[in-house]
Amino acid sequence: MELRAVRGMNDILPEEVERWHKLEGAFRLHAELHGYAEVRTPLLEPTELFRHQMGETTDVVEKEMYSFERHGDQLTVRPEGTAGAARAYVEHAVHAKEPITRWYYLGAMFRGERPAKGRYRQFYQAGCELFGDPGPLCDAETIDLIAGFLERIGVGDFVVHVNSLGSAGTRERYREALLAHYTPRKDRLSEDSQRRLEKNPLRILDSKDPRDHEVSRDAPSILDLLDDADRAHWDGVLRCLDVLGVNYVVDPSLVRGLDYYTRTLFEVKATSGDLGSQSTLGGGGRYDNMIAGLGGPSVPAIGFAMGMERLLTLMPGDTSRRRPGCFLAPLGQVGADRALLLAKQLRALGVSVELDGRGGRLKSMLRRADALGARLCVILGDAEMERGVLQIKDLAAHVQEEIPLDGAARVLADRALESSPGGGQRGAR
Ligand code: AMP
Numbered sequence: 001m002e003l004r005a006v007r008g009m010n011d012i013l014p015e016e017v018e019r020w021h022k023l024e025g026a027f028r029l030h031a032e033l034h035g036y037a038e039v040r041t042p043l044l045e046p047t048e049l050f051r052h053q054m055g056e057t058t059d060v061v062e063k064e065m066y067s068f069e070r071h072g073d074q075l076t077v078r079p080e081g082t083a084g085a086a087r088a089y090v091e092h093a094v095h096a097k098e099p100i101t102r103w104y105y106l107g108a109m110f111r112g113e114r115p116a117k118g119r120y121r122q123f124y125q126a127g128c129e130l131f132g133d134p135g136p137l138c139d140a141e142t143i144d145l146i147a148g149f150l151e152r153i154g155v156g157d158f159v160v161h162v163n164s165l166g167s168a169g170t171r172e173r174y175r176e177a178l179l180a181h182y183t184p185r186k187d188r189l190s191e192d193s194q195r196r197l198e199k200n201p202l203r204i205l206d207s208k209d210p211r212d213h214e215v216s217r218d219a220p221s222i223l224d225l226l227d228d229a230d231r232a233h234w235d236g237v238l239r240c241l242d243v244l245g246v247n248y249v250v251d252p253s254l255v256r257g258l259d260y261y262t263r264t265l266f267e268v269k270a271t272s273g274d275l276g277s278q279s280t281l282g283g284g285g286r287y288d289n290m291i292a293g294l295g296g297p298s299v300p301a302i303g304f305a306m307g308m309e310r311l312l313t314l315m316p317g318d319t320s321r322r323r324p325g326c327f328l329a330p331l332g333q334v335g336a337d338r339a340l341l342l343a344k345q346l347r348a349l350g351v352s353v354e355l356d357g358r359g360g361r362l363k364s365m366l367r368r369a370d371a372l373g374a375r376l377c378v379i380l381g382d383a384e385m386e387r388g389v390l391q392i393k394d395l396a397a398h399v400q401e402e403i404p405l406d407g408a409a410r411v412l413a414d415r416a417l418e419s420s421p422g423g424g425q426r427g428a429r
Helices: 015-032 047-054 059-064 084-090 136-152 166-189 191-196 210-214 228-243 308-316 333-348 362-372 382-387 406-421
Strands: 042-044 064-072 073-079 103-112 122-131 158-164 249-250 262-270 280-286 300-308 326-330 353-355 378-381 389-394 399-404
Touching: 015 103, 015 122, 015 136, 015 308, 042 047, 042 084, 047 059, 047 073, 047 084, 059 333, 059 389, 084 103, 084 122, 084 300, 122 136, 122 308, 136 158, 136 228, 136 262, 136 280, 158 228, 166 210, 228 249, 228 262, 249 378, 262 300, 300 308, 308 362, 326 333, 326 362, 333 353, 333 378, 333 406, 378 382, 378 406, 382 389, 389 406, 399 406
Parallel strands: 158 249, 326 353, 326 378
Antiparallel strands: 042 073, 064 073, 103 122, 122 300, 158 262, 262 280, 280 300, 378 389, 389 399
């Protein structure tokens, strides 16, 4: 029987994980510099949470969720992070503890989409959620956070698309305007959009079907329908983005796939690289009604998520590997016993060690030490053990010397740590 990974779900092998760590580390640092703290919520949430918050007629909820029943509960493996974070915010009454909350998360999300390059069924997102600040300044800061992050990891070619969906009153007027636009053109829409027309015509703007694109080309713009308060907020966001020097375009066709958004929306798209149609690196927006919708008080919120696989495709830099500080090559039983202890002592001193316990020939062990990029190879032959010494081979300097067994761990640790900053654990990048 040949078993393979589930379609659209990838193994990430150790040689790739190094780059993941780099990306995750950069994100943690960047988010923390902006005052965000990490939150971890469960992978499983009540199905109702997503159905309610993301919207019944969204692609994710209609077709893509991994949902099942267990012990009488309807559960869904999270397709995104915002709804779970908002649920946790309400459940723990965080609003009562602090007026403004900034949370970030990193983790796997699951959507049964058609797999393609840059689109998977299990994928990883890094995201931020900010609760408690309705002002345009924080919308602009959130967008600038993403732009700054991309620059930090060396992704320079991107553009930020921004739009405003207004608040509920504006959206209702926009719904009417869209209905008036699409109804006479209904026959030219995709089947999905024909079905959604009455219930949620905004979704048609977001459709991936080329037939819908065609009909949407001259659809009315929501920016023409904003009421005074929405307009003032929107103008404020653009002004702050200008202050921050963010490179953005106003894109009235941007509606994004979920129902929970209000006012500011944004998406960041790569303008080079080979992501093809999956060039959206991240996106988000304001969701001022979600917390109240979950039974909490009226707390405004804004957030975004970025796709880690897509970022990794564009992030420059080689895969670097871990290199042991010391490679131990025992040649007989006495040497092997001694090597066991020596390895333990060296690790306690902060040196990474690989012990070759295969008992093979010295030549093949040296070849292995070289392939791993070890700093030092320590040869523990039985004859040397009898004399109370061991051999150290500095693989970079190509020199070999003999040192006493007594106190060898300290000597080796000093050498390994001095020749390789960081404990000999990481190679040159
Ligand atoms: P969304 O939650 O749909 O706004 O997605 C935010 C970001 O997550 C997108 O811009 C993508 O970079 C990434 N993303 C969304 N869906 C997938 C997927 N199926 N596979 C890989 N990345 C994804």
